[in-house]
Amino acid sequence: MISHIIPCPPTGNGHRIVLAGTDLIFESIDNIFVYPLLDIDRLKQAISRALSIWPILAGRVLINEDQYLIEFSDLPIPFTYIENDQLEYWPNLPVVVDDMTICKPFIDVVQYKPMDESLLRIKVTRLLRSNEYVLGTSFSHLVGDAASNIHFLNDLSRFYQGLEPILPRPIFDRYLWTKDDADVSLLSNLKPYQNADKREIIATNFIRDQTTTDQLNISFSSIQLEKLHSLTDGKDEVTVHDVLNAYMIVTMNKNSIEISNEYFQRAYILVNYRNLLHSIALTGHVANSFVIMLTSDFPNPFSLISIAKTIRQAINKCRNEDFLMKWIPTADLMMKQIIKDDKLICVWDTNEVVINSNFKYDWSNQVDFGMINQCRFHTITSLKSYFRIFHLNPIKDQEDHWIKDNDGAEVSFRIQKGEMKNKFLETYQQDIETNFINVE
Template sequence: MTTYINASTPTGNDRRIKLLSTDLIFGGIDNVFVYPSLDIDRLKNALSHTLSSWLILTGRVFIDDNEQYFIEFSDKSIPFTYIENDQLEQWPNLPVVVDDMTILQPFIDSVQYKPEIEPLLRLKVTRLVHSGEYILGTSFCHMIGDANSNIHFLNDLSQNYQHLEPCFPHPVFERHPLDEEDPEVSLLPILKCYQNTNTRELVIARIIKEQTETDYINISFSSKQLAQLHTLAGGVHNGVTAHDAFCAYIILTMNKYLFLTDDEYIRRTFMLINYRNTPDSLATNSNVINAIITTLSSDFPEPLSLSSIAKTIRQLVETTRQKDYLRKLVTSANILMAQFIKNGHVNFVWDKNEVIFNSNFKYDWANEANFGMINQCRFHTMGLFKYYFRIFQLNPVKGDDGNWTKDNGGVEVAFRIPKELKEKFIEACKKDAAENFINVK
């Protein structure tokens, strides 16, 4: 059954927010959260109250005669679907990133890209009759904002459900104005992601072909293992983070165990970098936008060295976030993205010797949307591609005694890899872990 939830205080009044080209991600952020219990009426009331601060979600995408994209605050209602499922005995033990989309899709009412028509948020709750568990499927229009923006909304909803004060600052929806000029030529190499484009049809065809040629990998690393890798990469004394070290370990393992010749090595990586709270203040934790930019590292000086790869990644992150330089990067990326979207292209393209990291390591999705059930909420998402690495914090685990525990700082990485390389990669990681990474240099 679907009901429609309005903001308790609708004050949108049809005002408009002009979107940046970097906001034009035509899809939704689709996730699933699993809870031992949930009060549906209380959740609906919390949603109505939350929408009063999140009026952008009650709006619609609008395109004017000049092909400028806006979100119009039109005070529309949000669809909220509730159903019961008596087929599934209990929620299965799944990794954070699920490869088989048919497992999660029945539990999500996904937003669609339909300007002036489609809601920008959809919620679906499924109660599992046999186990009493509740599955919350959320679909958040990506043109509203990135993972940080989505978590901001979900945390506000969770806090309102518990009648608690918000953890995040009040959301701000206006975009920071950018100059409309030619992209800076000197920045084009680092912004290769916004130039390597192709038609949507060709990219989709490539992805479908890769799905048949690759297998899914999902590996978990404990917080102790991650700390050990951080130490081996030089740690804080080398200026790198645990996340840098982990990404470097993945690349090192591929180069060391999977490839026969050095011309096959992974030489550089794209990183999706969040630029909130940088000195340039293009965005803060208040801003509900897509404050992410994808930049390409320089070549690894030593592609078989953990510390060398980690330092190259850290250099990329720090350079990207530098004041003034960041503004030029974001401005240039915005111009380049406008160009390839106008041409009907997408930029989901990377070359041989390159990989890409889209990491959510900094976000504890399950905890941010726990609705008071700390360490009892599990989080799942989907979307995996060849050499496209997705990193998330571990879900909590229920022990035989019925108690829930969570390894804070542990990570899970998921991606697709050519079929013939899958077992080599898994065995290499298992061997390294069994030896406490003593042979990782």
């Protein structure tokens, strides 16, 4: 059953914003949340209130010559409610689920259709046999990135509980760059934008990788992450997150060098720059406020500390205001050209990995609708040599109580089938069993 929810009160008033080049991501952010209970009427009311302070989501995309805009048109968003008597209960799944056949029935995916398509779709499925509720959300990437998405969903969660949203309120206007703002001397350094390719070529490569690789979901407890971090002796202010990524890379390198005499030499990192340039992106900024940073070559690609330090150095470089003021408008200029050429930037070399982490955001906690440690979160899509990092979901203990390791992590990625996958898993299991005694 499909209904429509309007913002109450309407606040868009036909306001329009022009999207920056870096906002032009014509995909959706699709997530699933599973709860033991949901009051559907209360949820609809919460959505209506949330749309009132998020009028961008009640808007539509417009195109004016070579500009993409969003008009805050106060239009309704589609809400679907169905009941499922086939599934016995929600299965024990990893955070990142790569099999679309599992998730597809539970998400009403936003499509890119200027003037017609909603920028947000919500679907609720009640599992009659277990009385669980599956909330599927689809959020247009043109509106913003993961930080924007979880900001909205946290506001929705709080409205559902009868609470006011946590400050800051969302900020929608975008800073628009001109060609004069770009630094042409940086063009040769923006490798991910230079490596853009035609959509059909990327689609072909994606299908090939799906057939030659398997998805892995590797979990680390908070205690294991603390142990890994201790191996660095706090050198150069590397974080737990830096060391986790370094561990994944060094483990893959030590195994791949034996199999193919190849190894990863550097990493792309997606870095959020909110609150670093106050005039451009405050904490509540709703946009795609991130840069894609390529690290320098790892001085020692088989050393945990060496890789962790290199990752930290790249992130610190991104947080320099002078650097960002040159880098962002140059990336913006290149992104506009990429879109004009009908290309995508989902391209990296075989000796490079990508780190796209959500470890900063605890989705199951921040969108729990008041059901502490009882919300399970899932998202979709894994790519080859592309690390996606999330907090662990809650689990049930032996007494059937929900518990959660709040500082644990899951890393999801795709890896070459056969010997490479098997050797990686073998090394990981040995490291867990020996408490990382052989990690250097």
